[in-house]
Amino acid sequence: MAIDGPTIAEVLRQQGISRRGFLKFCATTASLMALPPSMVPAIAAALQHARRPSVIWLSFQECTGCTESLTRSHSPSIEGLILEQISLDYHHTLQAASGTAAEAAREAAMRENAGKYLLVVDGSIPLGNAGFSTIAGISNLDMLKETAAGAAAVIAVGTCAAYGGIPAAQPNPTGAVPVSAIIKDKPVLNVPGCPPIPVVITGVLAHFLTFGSLPELDALGRPKAFYGESIHDRCYRRPFYDQGKFAETFDDEGARKGWCLFKLGCKGPVTYNACATTKWNQGVSFPIQSGHGCIGCSEPGFWDAGPFYKALSMPIGPAKAAIGAAAVAGLAAGAAVALRNRSAKKSAQAAHQKVTIDDLEKSK
Amino acid sequence: MHLVHAIASIRAVEDALKIRVPPNAELIRNLMIGAQYIHDHVMHFYHLHALDWVDVVSALKADPKATSALAQSLSKYARSSPGYFADVQAKLKKQVDSGQLGLFRNGYWGHPAYKLPPEANLMAVAHYLDALAWQRDVVALHTILGGKNPHPNFVVGGTPIAISIWPDHPGRGKGPHYRGGQGGTALDVTGLQRIQEVITSMQAFTDQVYVPDTLAIAGFYKDWFKQGEGLGNFMTFGDLPSSGINDPSGFFFPRGAILDRDLSKVHEVDLNADDQVQEFIAHSWYDYAGGKAKGLHPYEGETKLNYSGPKPPFEHLPVEQAYSWLKSPRWKGKAMEVGPLARVLMLYATGHKPTQELVGMVLKKLDVPVQALFSTLGRTAARTLETKLLADAMQGWYDQLVANIKAGDVRTFNEEKWEPSTWPKSSRGVGFMEAPRGGLAHWVVIEDEKIANYQCVVPSTWNAGPRDPDGQAGAYEAALKGHALHDPQQPIEVLRTIHSFDPCIACAVHLTDEEGETFEVKTI
Numbered sequence: 001m002a003i004d005g006p007t008i009a010e011v012l013r014q015q016g017i018s019r020r021g022f023l024k025f026c027a028t029t030a031s032l033m034a035l036p037p038s039m040v041p042a043i044a045a046a047l048q049h050a051r052r053p054s055v056i057w058l059s060f061q062e063c064t065g066c067t068e069s070l071t072r073s074h075s076p077s078i079e080g081l082i083l084e085q086i087s088l089d090y091h092h093t094l095q096a097a098s099g100t101a102a103e104a105a106r107e108a109a110m111r112e113n114a115g116k117y118l119l120v121v122d123g124s125i126p127l128g129n130a131g132f133s134t135i136a137g138i139s140n141l142d143m144l145k146e147t148a149a150g151a152a153a154v155i156a157v158g159t160c161a162a163y164g165g166i167p168a169a170q171p172n173p174t175g176a177v178p179v180s181a182i183i184k185d186k187p188v189l190n191v192p193g194c195p196p197i198p199v200v201i202t203g204v205l206a207h208f209l210t211f212g213s214l215p216e217l218d219a220l221g222r223p224k225a226f227y228g229e230s231i232h233d234r235c236y237r238r239p240f241y242d243q244g245k246f247a248e249t250f251d252d253e254g255a256r257k258g259w260c261l262f263k264l265g266c267k268g269p270v271t272y273n274a275c276a277t278t279k280w281n282q283g284v285s286f287p288i289q290s291g292h293g294c295i296g297c298s299e300p301g302f303w304d305a306g307p308f309y310k311a312l313s314m315p316i317g318p319a320k321a322a323i324g325a326a327a328v329a330g331l332a333a334g335a336a337v338a339l340r341n342r343s344a345k346k347s348a349q350a351a352h353q354k355v356t357i358d359d360l361e362k363s364k
Numbered sequence: 365m366h367l368v369h370a371i372a373s374i375r376a377v378e379d380a381l382k383i384r385v386p387p388n389a390e391l392i393r394n395l396m397i398g399a400q401y402i403h404d405h406v407m408h409f410y411h412l413h414a415l416d417w418v419d420v421v422s423a424l425k426a427d428p429k430a431t432s433a434l435a436q437s438l439s440k441y442a443r444s445s446p447g448y449f450a451d452v453q454a455k456l457k458k459q460v461d462s463g464q465l466g467l468f469r470n471g472y473w474g475h476p477a478y479k480l481p482p483e484a485n486l487m488a489v490a491h492y493l494d495a496l497a498w499q500r501d502v503v504a505l506h507t508i509l510g511g512k513n514p515h516p517n518f519v520v521g522g523t524p525i526a527i528s529i530w531p532d533h534p535g536r537g538k539g540p541h542y543r544g545g546q547g548g549t550a551l552d553v554t555g556l557q558r559i560q561e562v563i564t565s566m567q568a569f570t571d572q573v574y575v576p577d578t579l580a581i582a583g584f585y586k587d588w589f590k591q592g593e594g595l596g597n598f599m600t601f602g603d604l605p606s607s608g609i610n611d612p613s614g615f616f617f618p619r620g621a622i623l624d625r626d627l628s629k630v631h632e633v634d635l636n637a638d639d640q641v642q643e644f645i646a647h648s649w650y651d652y653a654g655g656k657a658k659g660l661h662p663y664e665g666e667t668k669l670n671y672s673g674p675k676p677p678f679e680h681l682p683v684e685q686a687y688s689w690l691k692s693p694r695w696k697g698k699a700m701e702v703g704p705l706a707r708v709l710m711l712y713a714t715g716h717k718p719t720q721e722l723v724g725m726v727l728k729k730l731d732v733p734v735q736a737l738f739s740t741l742g743r744t745a746a747r748t749l750e751t752k753l754l755a756d757a758m759q760g761w762y763d764q765l766v767a768n769i770k771a772g773d774v775r776t777f778n779e780e781k782w783e784p785s786t787w788p789k790s791s792r793g794v795g796f797m798e799a800p801r802g803g804l805a806h807w808v809v810i811e812d813e814k815i816a817n818y819q820c821v822v823p824s825t826w827n828a829g830p831r832d833p834d835g836q837a838g839a840y841e842a843a844l845k846g847h848a849l850h851d852p853q854q855p856i857e858v859l860r861t862i863h864s865f866d867p868c869i870a871c872a873v874h875l876t877d878e879e880g881e882t883f884e885v886k887t888i
Binding site: 052065095174257290 | 504
């Protein structure tokens with residue numbers, strides 16, 4: 001019966017969204033996915049004829065931040081595209097049903113859409129003990145395996161599902177692992193971030209709906225369209241970095257003028273995400289624009305990668321600042337940070353064919 | 365990190381290291397906390413609780429014209445025309461006809477416990493969708509001041525957002541080089557205006573949609589003002605300071621405890637006293653070095669996992685043994701309820717005039733006595749009322765921030781103790797806040813520049829925690845006592861009461877009927 005649902009174009013019309021508004025969405029989607037404008041008609045045609053695919057969303061060891069992020073999606077709207085473009089047949093927090101009725105909805109969706117539904121997972125899976133996290137008496141591991149078995153593809157939303165995240169922080173008391181550690185027999189797409197940018201979650205879904213396939217991924221399973229460039233390379237404060245102008249504290253003259261936050265620990269140079277380009281919440285701002293360095297929340301291992309406020313490595317500029325920082329940290333600690341930075345850069349290089357942190361390298 | 369835990373954690377460190385934040389940082393934090401409440405409460409009401417009272421499918425039978433007349437009799441909200449409701453109904457019909465109900469699948473539609481006429485159901489469904497669009501826009505306040513939402517950024521010592529406004533520009537050739545101010549950070553003149561627009565939008569939605577809907581729906585469910593009472597013990601830690609976090613007399617939400625529904629006496633709460641807040645684990649999957657019966661103050665708290673429940677998959681948990689990952693926090697040995705009802709009662713009991721007037725208005729309008737507050741719907745109504753109080757308070761914090769900037773005060777950060785080398789060898793502190801769900805506190809012990817112990821006691825452990833060693837139930841369990849179920853296979857009554865607490869967890873509730881048949885209900 002799922003097959004008989006209305007097409008997206010019909011749904012959009014029901015919502016009073018005009019043809020023009022629809023095409024605008026297609027154009028936005030194309031630009032978000034770094035596709036040429038010539039692809040807009042193809043996207044529009046695909047969206048018009050697509051049926052509403054069933055989506056099952058499972059939440060394991062997580063904080064519901066990823067779900068909250070989903071609800072913040074625009075372009076054109078969460079209520080239009082997420083609640084009506086797809087059929088969200090199971091979602092703990094948002095669905096009306098509870099208890100037995102909720103589980104029955106999941107099982108029915110799996111049955112009716114076998115082999116065709118999308119499985120979205122947020123949260124990590126505890127392997128330490130099956131009792132560490134259960135839903136309706138079912139362990140997270142069992143529920144993931146059972147639900148993934150009939151899924152067309154699995155999307156791991158958020159850093160916990162993609163890389164283990166905060167629950168996996170040392171000493172990882174629950175033995176938390178990411179989805180990709182469990183699901184090996186079908187594509188697992190990682191959409192990391194704590195949480196991911198709302199429009200990136202929607203954009204990945206839109207790609208699947210449009211092309212019926214998953215977008216091109218990097219070595220860490222992330223869609224290149226959103227995670228292909230570093231925050232640093234697209235940051236509006238980058239010119240100040242190049243000029244050696246840095247905020248020294250959170251409310252000094254430089255901070256107020258929007259100078260580079262590198263010395264306050266910004267991880268933008270080693271973080272690959274779309275924050276500096278799409279920005280957050282309808283383009284209002286992103287962490288750096290609001291005065292806080294990037295904490296690298298979409299990178300594997302960010303939770304154990306050292307202090308958020310410790311500068312990555314020696315910045316371009318007066319040498320005394322770097323010496324001061326090293327004195328505070330102690331030489332041994334400074335060396336350890338540098339080592340970690342090098343390994344972070346190495347893994348970033350491994351994940352991306354095109355590495356664009358030349359400036360960092362230059363500064364060493 | 366979630367706003368509430370971010371605030372509690374930075375306050376814990378600030379308490380331990382005796383860091384005072386600048387007035388602007390206090391105002392910016394208050395604006396962000398206030399915005400969190402208003403956003404969370406509206407979403408809780410429409411997207412996580414409304415469908416316990418609103419029958420979505422019944423809305424198909426509504427007459428859009430009559431719905432419009434109903435809506436216009438309640439509020440001046442603009443989206444109230446017959447055409448608007450006809451459109452919403454058509455969308456809903458298409459969805460139902462398609463056979464793909466999505467999020468509405470398997471709801472208890474048609475259950476006799478639903479009492480609203482079709483027109484009220486249709487109005488509520490329309491506002492469910494409106495609220496979804498509204499909430500996406502008003503998070504802009506967090507995005508400007510914290511860089512993103514969810515999980516805006518904060519910093520120990522103040523706020524990370526620097527103020528990119530130079531109102532006292534000394535003119536060309538004087539003073540330092542001012543070029544490049546506008547757009548330096550998101551908090552420039554444009555950002556400030558956007559914040560004002562968000563505040564105005566929050567006030568309008570609360571006054572025109574959320575408050576009238578709560579009253580209208582409650583009017584059809586007055587019997588729910590007589591059940592779901594719970595413990596009768598209430599506690600607040602207090603929040604939204606006006607003269608520093610160490611001066612509770614300046615808090616918008618006062619601190620205190622109310623026992624046995626006695627509003628004439630507010631007891632003092634001390635979060636540092638080791639005999640006041642304690643956590644027990646008699647029925648939790650943890651071990652304490654001192655044994656299962658002991659209670660520990662969070663500074664001495666332990667978190668050693670010991671899962672002793674059945675191996676999944678399981679149908680039931682043995683409630684006479686350990687049955688929860690939550691601990692059982694107690695105040696002076698008593699189980700306490702925290703949350704909106706506790707806060708509204710505290711404001712009421714301490715003589716806060718706007719609260720007393722608002723509560724009086726609601727009681728009069730619904731024609732119920734003051735005891736009606738101690739109930740499932742009392743809890744839900746309290747959440748609406750405090751949203752109204754906060755929406756009005758937001759403007760004051762904003763105006764003060766603008767006045768400070770105008771007067772040349774642009775400090776937002778105190779860097780005195782930024783370097784760990786300036787810290788004492790050992791220190792400890794508590795960071796508390798009133799999260800939308802209730803009193804939240806983090807306790808930190810710092811030794812040699814490192815965390816030696818860290819314990820969070822969160823609102824849902826106060827409300828949802830299991831029984832303590834004396835067998836005392838927590839607020840959820842107490843509130844469920846005596847609920848009559850129309851159909852145990854469709855226990856919507858349980859959802860109403862559990863959801864009235866705004867649970868942050870997916871929790872299992874077990875029901876046992878007189879014949880001993882048990883049912884399990886997962887509530888989210």
